[in-house]
Amino acid sequence: AIWRDDVDTVRRIVTENPKLLHENALVRNSNWGPPLSYAANLGRDEIIKLLYKFGAMDLEHAMGRALLQSKVETAAILHExxxxPLPPAGSLGGPAYTLSTQGTAFALRVGAPVRDEDGQRLAPVDVVLETDSRNPKAKHExxxxxxxHGLELPDTPTMALHRGRIDLLEKHLRRDPxxxxxxxxxxxxxxxxxGCHDEVQATQGTPLKGTTLLHLCADYDEIEIARWLLEKGMDVNARAVIDADGFGGHTALFATVVSQPNFWMNYQNRPQRAPFTQLLLDHGADPNLRASLRKQLHPGYGPKYDVTKTYEYRDVTALSWGQQFHAQVFVSESAMKLIEERGGRE
Incomplete structure (x- = not known):
């Protein structure tokens, strides 16, 4: 009834079964919280007001769900x-995970702090960088x-990329040719x-440890920055560092075949496109360079995908990396087709 925004049916059900106000909604094996929180997740404002009148108390949790889903008007109702009050610590976390600019702006507007009284960071920069969401413009904003709002970020080339700040990258390039x-x-x-974590917790497709700015662009869908890098003379075939076990050496082309943007393209059944692969190939990316990679998925992808094992792929090309990868939802078929058309082999 909440899903259908059926206020009358919700009223009848709660009148007959008031205990349901405090039971969690379990949808597709996920816990969406009590009914009021579930309604906030969907932006069902009239139902929220009704459940509150009936005695629902999960307002704070519900407000977090509304911000997570960019339901700003709903969040405003709950806040009232x-x-x-001033938002609790952690209120920026939900919209950071979904890269909700509207949710973040609202939380900051009503007083969510980015630092505590001692100046220590509260803003969830780690969540913004490590989330499985991909929306470059929203991340930058x-x-x-x-x-x-007063947070100081590291003055590094990688953070400049995360921020989408080509002007800052220009300054770094002048300082370091x-x-x-x-x-x-x-x-x-x-x-x-x-606040960032290890390689498994930092959600990505092709491993980014020991890579270049161009590799980062591929997994974060930063195509404008990639174009800038290539215009500035970046080697399109620049390789990642090879570690003591012989893993690494992959180019940015590998990161267009197995990536987090590909996950969402496949998971949401979006049209198959590979503009990043096209860009790199057009700039001379070698489709047959070989590398060795290993990968363990973020635990959030279980149990549908194996998240317990580290898989090893020895001496693969970008094409065979995609063909062999153990979670095909991360693989772009259109990227592999383009690579094959340019002479790519297994």
Whole structure:
């Protein structure tokens, strides 16, 4: 009834079964919280008001769900029902995960802090960088909102990329003419001082540890920055660092075949497109360079996909990397087709 926004049926059900106000809604094996929180997740404002009158108390959790889903008007109603308090610590986390600019802006507007009284970071920069969501424009805007509200971000090339700031990348390139040749450690890409975690927790497709700015662009769908890098003379076949076990050496082309943007393209049945692969091939990417990679998926992808094992792929091309990858939802068929058309082999 909540899904259908059927206020009358919700009223009848709750009148007959008031205990349901405090039972969690289980949908497709996921816990969506009590009915009021579930209604907030969907933006069912009239039902929220009704459930509140009947005694529903999960307003704070519901407000978090509304912000998570960019239901700003719903969040405003809940905030008023709560008595318009300052948002609790962690209120920026939901919209950070979904890269909701509207949710982030609302939370900041009603007083969500980016730092505590001692100046320590509260803004969930780690969530913005590590989320499985991909929306470059939204990510840039959220990070800039944090800065505008007093958060200081690291002055690094990788953070400039995360922020979508080509102007800052220009400054880094002037300071370091060899910037386009550099590779970056996991910690440089995901700074621990911003709360970031290990390689498994940082959601990505093709591994990013020890890679270049061009590799990062591929997994974060930063095609405009990639174009800028290539215009500045970046080697389209620049390889990742090879570690002590012999893993690495892959180019950015590999990261267009197995990537987080590909996951969403396939999961949501979007049209098959591979503009990043096309860009790299048009700039001379070698489709037959070989590398060795290993990959363990983020635990959030279980149980549908194996998240317990680290899979190893030795001496693969970009094409065979995609063909062999153990979770095909991350693989772009259109990318592999383009690579085959350019002479790519297994």
């Amino acid at each position: 029902l709560l008595g318009s 959220i990070l800039e909102m944090y800065v505008a 060899r910037l386009l040749e550099r590779t970056f450690t996991h910690e440089e890409i995901y700074p621990p001082e911003m």
